[in-house]
Amino acid sequence: MFYFRLFATYVRVGILGELEYRANFWINMIQSALDLSVALGGLAVVFSHTDTLGGWRPEELLALIGVYFLIGGLIRTIIRPSMTQFMDQVRQGTLDFTLTKPADSQVLVSIQRIEIWRLVDVLIALPVLATALVRLGTRLGLVETAVFAVTLLCGGLIVYSFWLMLSTCAFWFVKVENIQVIFMSMWQAGRWPVSIYPAWLRSVLTFLVPVAFATTVPASAVSGRITTSTLLGTIALAAALLLVSRWFWRVGIRFYSGASA
Amino acid sequence: MEQDSVIHIDQLSKIYTVNEREAGLVAAMRSLVKRKTRAVQAVDSISFSVNEGEIVGFLGPNGAGKTTTLKMLSGLLHPTGGSATVLGFRPWERNRDYLRRMTLVMGQRNQLLWDIPVIDTFELNRAVYRIPEPQFRLAVDELTDLLDLEPLLQKPTRNLSLGERMKCEIAAALLHRPSVLFLDEPTIGLDVTMQRRIRQFITDYNMRTGATVLLTSHYMADVEALCKRVIVIHHGKLLYDGELRGLADRFAPFKTVEVELRNGVRGLPLAQYGELMAHSEGRVTLRIPKAETASVTGRLLAELDVSDLTVQDPPIEDVIEHVFNQSPDPLDHPDRQRPPSE
Amino acid sequence: MFAYYPIYKGYFRTALMVQFQYRIAMLIWLLGGIIEPLMYLVVWRTVSEQQGGSVGGYETNDFVVYFIAMMMVSHATFTWIMWEYVYRIRMGLFSVMLLKPIHPIHSDIADNIGYKFLTLTVMGPLTLLLAWFFEATWQPLPWTLAAFVPVLILAFLMRFYWEWSLAMVAFWTTRIDAMNQAYIVVGLFFSGKLAPLSLFPEIVQRAADILPFRWMLAFPVELLLGRITPRELLIGIGAQLFWLFAGYLFMQFIYRAGIKRYAAFGA
Numbered sequence: 001m002f003y004f005r006l007f008a009t010y011v012r013v014g015i016l017g018e019l020e021y022r023a024n025f026w027i028n029m030i031q032s033a034l035d036l037s038v039a040l041g042g043l044a045v046v047f048s049h050t051d052t053l054g055g056w057r058p059e060e061l062l063a064l065i066g067v068y069f070l071i072g073g074l075i076r077t078i079i080r081p082s083m084t085q086f087m088d089q090v091r092q093g094t095l096d097f098t099l100t101k102p103a104d105s106q107v108l109v110s111i112q113r114i115e116i117w118r119l120v121d122v123l124i125a126l127p128v129l130a131t132a133l134v135r136l137g138t139r140l141g142l143v144e145t146a147v148f149a150v151t152l153l154c155g156g157l158i159v160y161s162f163w164l165m166l167s168t169c170a171f172w173f174v175k176v177e178n179i180q181v182i183f184m185s186m187w188q189a190g191r192w193p194v195s196i197y198p199a200w201l202r203s204v205l206t207f208l209v210p211v212a213f214a215t216t217v218p219a220s221a222v223s224g225r226i227t228t229s230t231l232l233g234t235i236a237l238a239a240a241l242l243l244v245s246r247w248f249w250r251v252g253i254r255f256y257s258g259a260s261a
Numbered sequence: 262m263e264q265d266s267v268i269h270i271d272q273l274s275k276i277y278t279v280n281e282r283e284a285g286l287v288a289a290m291r292s293l294v295k296r297k298t299r300a301v302q303a304v305d306s307i308s309f310s311v312n313e314g315e316i317v318g319f320l321g322p323n324g325a326g327k328t329t330t331l332k333m334l335s336g337l338l339h340p341t342g343g344s345a346t347v348l349g350f351r352p353w354e355r356n357r358d359y360l361r362r363m364t365l366v367m368g369q370r371n372q373l374l375w376d377i378p379v380i381d382t383f384e385l386n387r388a389v390y391r392i393p394e395p396q397f398r399l400a401v402d403e404l405t406d407l408l409d410l411e412p413l414l415q416k417p418t419r420n421l422s423l424g425e426r427m428k429c430e431i432a433a434a435l436l437h438r439p440s441v442l443f444l445d446e447p448t449i450g451l452d453v454t455m456q457r458r459i460r461q462f463i464t465d466y467n468m469r470t471g472a473t474v475l476l477t478s479h480y481m482a483d484v485e486a487l488c489k490r491v492i493v494i495h496h497g498k499l500l501y502d503g504e505l506r507g508l509a510d511r512f513a514p515f516k517t518v519e520v521e522l523r524n525g526v527r528g529l530p531l532a533q534y535g536e537l538m539a540h541s542e543g544r545v546t547l548r549i550p551k552a553e554t555a556s557v558t559g560r561l562l563a564e565l566d567v568s569d570l571t572v573q574d575p576p577i578e579d580v581i582e583h584v585f586n587q588s589p590d591p592l593d594h595p596d597r598q599r600p601p602s603e
Numbered sequence: 604m605f606a607y608y609p610i611y612k613g614y615f616r617t618a619l620m621v622q623f624q625y626r627i628a629m630l631i632w633l634l635g636g637i638i639e640p641l642m643y644l645v646v647w648r649t650v651s652e653q654q655g656g657s658v659g660g661y662e663t664n665d666f667v668v669y670f671i672a673m674m675m676v677s678h679a680t681f682t683w684i685m686w687e688y689v690y691r692i693r694m695g696l697f698s699v700m701l702l703k704p705i706h707p708i709h710s711d712i713a714d715n716i717g718y719k720f721l722t723l724t725v726m727g728p729l730t731l732l733l734a735w736f737f738e739a740t741w742q743p744l745p746w747t748l749a750a751f752v753p754v755l756i757l758a759f760l761m762r763f764y765w766e767w768s769l770a771m772v773a774f775w776t777t778r779i780d781a782m783n784q785a786y787i788v789v790g791l792f793f794s795g796k797l798a799p800l801s802l803f804p805e806i807v808q809r810a811a812d813i814l815p816f817r818w819m820l821a822f823p824v825e826l827l828l829g830r831i832t833p834r835e836l837l838i839g840i841g842a843q844l845f846w847l848f849a850g851y852l853f854m855q856f857i858y859r860a861g862i863k864r865y866a867a868f869g870a
Contacts, residue, residue: 002391009388017377027781034781034788038797042646045798049658050650096337097372101389102360108389178628185635189642196649198736201641257353258275258339 006103007111014114021117028117032069032124039065039191054196059135061193064219066129068191071155071214073121075187079160080180081113083167087177090170090256099253106249110164129222136223147231148221154238155214161241162210164249171252183209190215213237266310267441267473268334272343275304275329275497303329305497306343316467316474318488318505322585326497327477331443334475335365347441361390364439366431368446373418379429380414383436390437397436404432407462424455431459435466442466444476448483460486481577495585505577513580514551519544520561521569534561548575607709614710618717626721633722636678637729643797644670644737659802665828667739669799671730672824677796678726680759680819682715685786688770689777697865708767708854715763744829750836754823757843762819764850771854774861789814795821815846 018024043065047058056064086109089095098108133140140148166179186209189197194205194212206212217234220226281297304326311317321327332338334345336352336359345352350359373382380401387397405411408428413421421429431447444463448456460483467474478484484491484505491508493501501508518535526540534557535549549557554572561567575583622629644667651663661669691697700707734741769786772779791797792807794816800808811817822839825831831839 006388009385013374013377013381013385016381017374021376023778027778030781031784034784038788038791041792042643042797045802046646046650048804049802050653052653053646054649092370093367094370094372096332096335096365096367097370099337099355100335100360100363100365101386102357102391103389178631181631182634185631185638188635189638192642192646197645201645254339257337258277258341 003104003107006107010111011114011116015116018116024115024117025120028120032120035121036065036069036124036128039068042191054193056193056195059132060219060223060225062135063129063132063222064193064215065191066125066132067152067155067219067222068215069121069125069128070152071159071218072187073119073123073125074156075159075163076118076121077116078111078114079163080184081115081118082110083163083180084177085113086167087170095256099257105253106164106246110160133222140222144221144224147226148218151218151221151226151231151234154234155218157238158210158213158234158241161238161245164245165241168245168248168252171256186211193219210237210241265313267313267315268309268311268345268347268475270310270330270334270343270345271308272306273304273308273330273333273340273345274302274306274342275326275333275338276341277301277303302497304333304340304494307494307497307499308343309492309499309502311473311475313473314467314471315490316463316476316487318484318491319475319477319494320484320491320581321477321494325494327494328445329497330494331365331445331475331477335363335443336360337365361437362439363441363443364434364437365443366434366445366447368427368444368449371418371426371430373426373429373433375419376417378415378417379410379421379433382418382429382433383414386433386436392437396438400436400438401432404435407465408432408458424451424458427451427455427459428462431462438470440470440472442472442474442476444474444478446477446479448478448480456480456483457486463487481581485577493581493584500584506574508584509574509577509580510551512584513575515548515575516551516554517573517575518547518549518554518558518561519569519571519573520547520565520567523566523568529565610705610709611713614713615717618710618714619721622714622718622721629718629722630725632683633678633725636681637674639796640670640674640677641733647798648737659799661799661802664738664740666799667734667737668741668828669824671733671737671739672827673796673820674733675726675730676755676758676820676823676827678722679719679755680762682711682763682766684711684715684763684767685770685779685783687711688773689779692773692865693777701862701865711767712763742829743827746833747826747829747831751823751826754826754836754840754843757840757847758819758823761815761843761847761850764847764854765815768850768854768857771857771861774864790816790819793817794819795824799825815842815850818842818846 043058043061046053051057053061086095089098089109095109098112099105101108163180163183166183167176169179170176186205189201189205190211194202194216197205202212213234217226217230220230278298278300281299307326307330319327319330329338333340334347334352336355339353348359348362350356352359373379374385383397383401386392387394392400401414405414408431410428410432413425413429418426418429427447435442442463447463448459451459463474463476464487466472474487476483476487488505490503491501491505492499493508501511503511517538521544522529523543525543526545531537531540531545531547535547535553537545538548539546547557558570558572561570647658647661647666647670648663651658651661651666656663658666688697691700697707700710733739766786769782772782792803793800793811793814795811800811800817800821803811811821818839822831822843826836826839
């Protein structure tokens with residue numbers, strides 16, 4: 001409850017801070033629209049030469065793009081800004097202020113910066129998803145909706161945990177902002193179903209940089225092609241990564257304060 | 262005595278391992294394979310206690326280990342050896358109850374959020390420290406009053422001057438009414454008026470709340486105005502712990518004698534009385550070993566045509582400089598002075 | 604021209620040393636440039652296989668070679684200067700560059716070439732690895748190989764001049780993310796990065812002829828694939844020279860205006 005209120009305060013402050021830069025809304029709007037046009041343009045060109053791609057129909061890929069933008073929007077709104085700020089704090093020594101606060105440092109760090117205008121990605125994702133669903137003609141029942149929500153949540157958690165682990169490396173290596181580039185580079189591959197990639201790349205995108213769980217899996221939930229084992233595996237992975245990243249964060253903090261030295 | 266000490270540290274030490282980097286491409290390649298490391302003793306078994314309500318100046322040149330010590334006391338760093346308790350807590354366990362009762366202000370670093378109005382950073386701290394609304398209002402009002410924050414609260418941090426920012430930083434750090442304050446160079450880079458302002462505020466806060474303050478500063482004016490007691494460290498070792506006044510006696514056993522001469526200074530063999538520090542037409546400043554003060558002033562009065570003569574302790578800056586220029590060997594001072602109980 | 608030789612030598616040396624310091628970052632930055640073509644390679648290979656081995660005049664193997672070549676050409680010609688300038692101006696680093704008695708573009712070019720030189724150690728083997736993995740076959744024509752060298756250099760220079768000029772917008776506003784993005788997206792569609800241009804509708808292809816992007820990327824790539832006739836080669840080089848000259852004029856103009864602005868407002 002306390003952390004929920006804390007989060008609400010951060011969101012409020014985030015909105016206030018971003019109101020200062022109202023132009024950002026339009027800039028982000030343009031950027032997101034451009035991003036979407038690449039994604040849709042890519043689809044259009046591909047499907048002007050074929051009917052399905054690796055067994056995925058255009059509507060299903062549209063749903064995938066919707067999920068890609070939805071999760072991408074959350075990454076850009078909260079995860080990336082907060083983690084970037086965290087790395088800056090390690091470098092500038094202002095992380096000390098966070099650590100002297102009487103609250104969980106991981107939570108404080110993870111929600112500390114919210115770039116509210118980036119939510120336009122989410123706004124853009126919704127009509128895309130809606131269009132895809134209408135075209136698919138699937139009636140989302142309670143079960144399907146729940147499965148989709150769960151996979152989406154798990155996808156978000158997996159991405160967050162992964163990103164937290166990357167960022168935690170900042171305790172050891174000061175110049176790691178570029179580590180985020182690893183994720184963002186791999187992330188763009190999530191616009192396509194991972195099943196089309198050759199096996200080695202598919203493994204990379206599934207296990208090394210868990211893009212597949214955040215994009216392909218929820219999208220397959222929408223189009224009803226998800227299997228129970230995939231669903232359970234996704235939930236298990238989300239839980240495991242959450243715990244591992246938590247542990248790694250603790251190790252990082254201990255290192256930072258010289259406890260393990 | 263020992264029981265009501267708020268801060269108590271005993272043989273506290275910190276050793277860092279640092280990477281060494283050499284210049285040049287070849288060295289850079291070599292460092293790929295093997296990094297050279299070096300152990301640096303930042304804090305070397307220092308011990309002291311601070312009582313409730315005391316304001317203690319923590320002095321030392323850059324790299325003496327002041328900040329490292331403050332970081333250990335505020336729970337940011339684990340010591341390599343020794344022990345410390347603050348308010349009965351071991352700081353580096355970072356007990357939430359401890360964190361709620363202390364604060365750390367670093368003059369060179371900001372915790373205020375850059376783009377949003379100051380009051381909103383305060384709001385964040387309210388949420389983080391779980392300060393009840395009425396108490397928060399009270400604290401904000403009080404701090405606004407003491408620090409003249411009224412015109413600043415609605416401005417984003419980036420629009421504030423350095424001094425204004427520091428006032429707000431301090432206010433943000435005190436909203437939860439901590440009873441222990443660690444202030445690391447709180448006045449650095451500020452102009453003289455603002456320094457005086459902050460100093461006055463620290464005194465006020467200390468008087469009102471009885472908070473314990475451990476402060477580092479490069480400005481002797483801060484130390485002179487705020488601290489009766491100082492702790493001096495150098496190369497991580499404790500050199501002196503006692504009254505500020507005693508520092509001069511101990512490390513600068515000399516006095517400054519200022520003489521005004523009726524017939525000017527020209528041609529007078531002044532150097533035979535003491536070290537000539539400054540002279541202008543009719544005025545001379547001499548540095549004289551303390552033990553000889555009486556005899557030298559006697560001779561001055563007897564042998565020269567003196568119209569005025571004053572004997573002073575040397576300025577504290579000079580004393581400190583003198584301390585740090587001496588070879589730092591604390592073995593010469595095994596009997597660390599305790600603050601005299603008054 | 605030769606007066607610049609020792610200067611470039613010096614720049615080059617420091618650029619190499621600096622970039623060696625950032626070797627990890629350097630490798631990481633490569634990743635984006637590898638993933639993107641790889642992604643489209645896989646997509647188009649899949650499409651081609653589904654359509655019985657050929658789409659729009661490209662066979663499956665052609666797509667593989669096309670995107671691997673695209674990866675190399677794109678890597679050889681790309682710049683990061685548009686982001687660099689925002690950073691420089693924000694941090695006030697640009698003033699230092701202005702104090703030097705030489706046009707700042709030279710150190711940027713040396714920097715870029717230094718980076719490319721170092722990263723060749725990764726990109727070279729990677730290309731072979733990908734070619735082996737995707738079982739690419741490629742028979743180069745000697746004359747296209749010979750023509751490829753000047754074409755690539757021209758592509759590099761024209762891209763450098765244009766992107767360097769666009770980077771100058773940072774003198775007016777440091778919030779140019781959307782502009783950079785727009786440049787990249789337009790480039791994606793018209794440079795042949797997304798798919799070979801002949802797979803696009805007619806109208807896109809005609810637009811690509813007029814815009815500079817195709818001459819920066821698709822043209823050298825198609826040349827390597829042997830899909831360019833000698834006549835097209837001459838037209839292409841003509842287009843490259845035209846855009847290079849236009850870029851040069853634009854650079855002169857915007858740089859002067861930018862400096863004036865910088866001097867008036869400071870950093």
